[in-house]
Amino acid sequence: MDLASAKMIGAGLACSALIGAGVGIGNIFGNYLSGAMRNPSAAPGQFTNLLIGFALAEATGLFGLLIALIILYG
């Protein structure tokens, strides 16, 4: 296997970090929704926290994507 192919495979593997990000984002929105259905009046007050949680979870996955990009282009 030459280096270029190995790099492609490695980049693909690094992208699997986004699985975790997907699960995390799904968790955050799912729990927000179920909480909002139980107590709809409290939901708008937590919207900012929801977005912060979303961005934090997404960023964690993007660390993996960043590794992929560095492998590909770095």
Next chain:
Amino acid sequence: MAETTEVAGHAAEAHGPMHQFEIKRLVPLEFMGYDITFTNASLMMILALVFISLFLYFAMSRRALVPGRIQSTAEMLYEYVADMVRGSVGKEGMKYFPWIFTIFIFILTLNMFGMVPGSFTVTSHIIVTFALAAMVWITVTLIGFAKHGLGYLKLFIPSGVPWWLMPVIVPIEIISYLIRPISHSVRLFANMMAGHTMLKVFAGFVVGLGSLGGIASLGGIAPIAFLIAFTGLEFLVAFLQALIFTVLTCIYLNDALHMHH
């Protein structure tokens, strides 16, 4: 196949996904042996500085008691950041409010300017975000030591942990403290870079499909639809990452001021 590669290769020459992050040297400058060339990044930073200053100047020039549209936007920004500082740091955090507001509006403006097609995203460069995060880390650490003296080191000894766990917990705490500027900066950098790269890759798909000719060109509609949705998400991310950078700054500042850990 050969033709496809040729088309793509031609497209990549000018529009490779990483091309947008290139630093273009506009005016070569040197200062005391250091390279301080005026680049496209410098241009965007100057533009952001001018934009923010002019925006706030015009917003507040009337000083109206009943605010107009831009004045209420400016006041909303002010109140938003002030509420954030008051909420997560407390009253004594308001001393550092101008600093936090500057961080927030600077990053927000740079992120948003980066969303303009053909422009340059300053915050997609690790050195810039790292410099900002290092500034936050150093400032916060200095504030912590200035306020608590050597007692600030107690930050690494969490309360309510049995003594025999200390040899494990304390190094973890120290490492997590030292790693703060890295995670702080990489979070912003990775988001901006990944988002813009993604947009560019999908734009490449649109060009690739569109250049097939005939009915197959219509296949480009799907990636365009995705691109539009993703651009909306990128605007949200541009705002949220500026917000998160600021919120984390507030949290670190709160740690330094109050040390309840």
Next chain:
Amino acid sequence: MRAVTALGKAYWRAALAGTAMLAAGTSTALAEGGLPQLKTEDFSPQLFWLVVTFLLLFWVMSKIALPRIGEVIEERKDRIQRDLAAAERLKGETEKALSAYEKALSDARGNASSIARQTRDTLNAEVDKERKAVEDQLAKKLADAEASIGATKDKALASVKDIAGDTVTAIVGALSNVSATKDEIDRALAASGGNK
């Protein structure tokens, strides 16, 4: 069916093109020396301009922009506070005026009722006096009338007695030639009249 196949083919080619482009991008990036973000020779100009713009912005924000916004917001808050205080004060005054008005009203009502009572009492007293006078007059007239009736009756009775005596004397004389003395006849009459 053919369109679907064409579309599938198109996507396949696009995927190929995309991958090829990524690969081409990789090769150009590699040719240019990796990620633009990792070029160390670009670090110093970026850092310099970041420091300059950030410090300038910080100065503008902390010395000019933010104090001004804060001032306006403070002023508005003060103004609202002042207006609220004024409203509170006016409300207090209104309440005072209202209570004063109510007191005046109840006083007036009390006055009115006392005046009415007084008037009624005066009128009643006058009426009573007049009625009493009239009644007294009537009683006097009645008494006079009764007295005169009594006198007349007495006179009449006395004359009846005399007439009866005379008649009895005459009848007794005519019937029996027994001349009854006046005293005897009076006694007999008194005995019969007294029983009546």
